[in-house]
Amino acid sequence: MNTEDMTRRIATGEGFIAALDQSGGSTPKALTGYGVADGSWSGEDEMFALIHAMRERIIESPCFGNGKVVGAILFEKTMDGTAGGKPVPERLKERGIVPFLKVDKGLEDEANGVQLMKPMPDLENLLARARAKGVFGTKMRSVIKANDPVGITQVVRQQFAEGARILAAGLVPILEPEYDIKAADRAEGEKVLLNAILEGLDALPEGQQVMLKLSIPVEANLYKPLIEHPAVLRVVALSGGYSTDEACEKLGQNQGMIASFSRGLLQDLRHYQSDEEFDSTLGKAIDQIHLASVR
Template identity: 50%
Template sequence: MSEEQVKRMHDGKGFIAALDQSGGSTPKALKNYGIDEERYQSEEEMFDMIHQMRTRIIASPSFTSEHILAAILFEMTMDRKIHGKYTADYLIEKGILPILKVDKGLAAEVDGVRLMKPINGLDALLERAKERHIFGTKMRSVISSYNEKGIHEIVKQQFAYGIQIAKAGFVPILEPEVDIHSQEKGKIESFLKAEIDRYLADLDDGIRIMFKLTIPDEAGLYDSIASDTHVVRVVALSGGYSREEANEKLAQNHHMIASFSRALTEGLTDSQTDDEFNEMLRESIQAIYDASMA
């Protein structure tokens, strides 16, 4: 991480492409791409196919730094290559910052939330990430219902890991996702913001972090978080919304940019010609960029 990279993330125009599907979400991502489970016989073949999909996206002439600030990678993707170069180096050469997903998945739900499983071996992973020229990290937990104890534990865990990662020289993205189907979504978001504000107020001056948050019911709810001196950027997850709906909601939040996964790849298929694939990706990127810059 350099100050020039931090400045680009803070001030640059564009959005973050989330390409970090892990073992649990990969089969669904491949199915949406047109590859059913019958086409691979092992986990190794499955990961080979998802890397081929990611390679096709990242290497596409539509995938450029003009619209994309960064890309979030799965750990295995960090250790793989695109056209003979490690994925992060390939991205950096395109002017796109590489970010690494570091969480190990979700624990069972308690008090209306799913905390992250312990991130065992985090220090060693961060050392490898430094060797691979990774800029930042991302880690996800989920809030399903309004429970103040549970929400507090989510924020506490996110900040604890975030501080550890920031002190190791990265910009961590804290992602306490709010389930878009929750009947108490607005109430959850209001309390979540208050908890984030409380932890931000106690951060050391040198700590810089980012947030990846569900697009709030109340437009502009997270504006004050985006303007906090510790916060490099606030980005939005699509959370299950269609691309059209996610873009519409995002455009109402002028201090958030997109960090979409499924909404980014919506409509892309393995059977498309390169011209068809690149044009569909170009249209998707342009629409998400426009919503991010609204």
Template identity: 55%
Template sequence: MASEAQQAMLSKIKDQTGFIAALDQSGGSTPKALKLYGVNEDAYSNDEEMFSAVHAMRTRIITSPAFNGYRVLGAILFENTLDREIEGKSSAHFLWQEKQVVPFLKVDKGLADEENGAQVMKPMPGLDELLAKANAQDVFGTKMRSVIKMANLDGIKAVVKQQFDIGKQIIAAGLVPIIEPEVDINSPQKAEAEALLKIEILAQLNALSADQVVMLKLTLPETANFYTELVEHPNVLKVVALSGGYSREEANQRLTENNGMIASFSRALTEGVSAQQSDEEFNATLDATIESIYQASRT
């Protein structure tokens, strides 16, 4: 039985206008995220110091007055963030209880080597324990990412099947999975890959039972409103868009053209903020960014 908090989170994601902040850079992507924020690699000497630095960056974003549940529906966290606190509360509890922002948890362990033009996810041996930990902190959903580089049917089938197989395990644990089969924006076959991907996702969605609900996180498509059937599917709570390396301006523009899709940006969200800014500058920059992504998500 869903808790009162889960019911409130569900109706927020379903009915409210806004977007999802992707604050889940981990492992290999952390140094890059910190560098863009103005913290170079000589500022930390090991993983613990690196993760403390990135937690300080995320804390500054989350505690900013610009970051609130009016425009930001949810935030995706990395496991290390889940294990840390913000102003004396667990990060997930702080997000929901203080900001009314729905917490999600990134659960994948990274990508396997490329095969058939795609990268499936590495095995997740401790997934059940991680889902139990997420539930204990009132986390609403999860996120896991695969990558598609070419319009290869075998590769795309493998990615989508794995995503939905693990997605069902996540649903069984009482959480809502964000299924993310990213199509590389630099793929020479991007539109063709998207066409195959849509067919495979629809086949998997149609095989779900009525109470199995997922979210989808997809690359902004080459053709506007290409994913309308997915947006309107009864088993899909929300379709969110990744920025995938597009500038914020281009990501927002593409998002505006795709009705019913909302943003779940990572790098495009933190573009322009830095550790060197005063709180006033930082909050003003973040506020303008959040407003632009919010407006693009309203279409």
């Protein structure tokens, strides 16, 4: 797939984006969820080898390439690794899956009810490597924990500022201002977030497009103006801690929003499953998330 093919696949593909981008801080939890006992690895290299083996098993599963997964978000080490004997981005594209790269370096401490992204001084070098490997776009995450208009504005402006760097490098950014699903004031705060994002979209130069990854809103179809905005290639939803059933039920109420789940995709996979059991379990999750995305 060339850039034009990948743009079309993301814009119109009937499917969802798999989030396979657990990084250093979240990898131990992901491995525990996969049934690997805590302490089964000695050092960071062994830990990342274990998580990469899980990701390669997912990528090579027959059901992962059945057309229902239109994209996959990768951690940097996964991008640099191989699957099926080929570089991961190349292998994904062979399977009809558009590769994205997580580029943020984690979160700052909370202030004004939000956690901004840490600085990314080496972003341009990382983007150049990603583009050389055939990556289509990026993803970066901030977190909103309270309806503080000052904090929400800071989060959105930072996302668009970093997004401008990514667009300048020839990649498509997924802006992810996640709203904590446990926040008591989320319903009102999401309306503040919506207006802040619309302001950022309206300020983009003509012809530029970004993607958005957002928590499934409390008010169904709240983000319809974003889905319909000409500067938005696609709006995707994070599972945010919901179970697969909960996330799919809520997503199905939001027309035009597709999934980009991590926990919702991986929660029932275990390293000790036979290939048949693994593929069956993954296939059921893919079918369920795909249905919620196209409903």
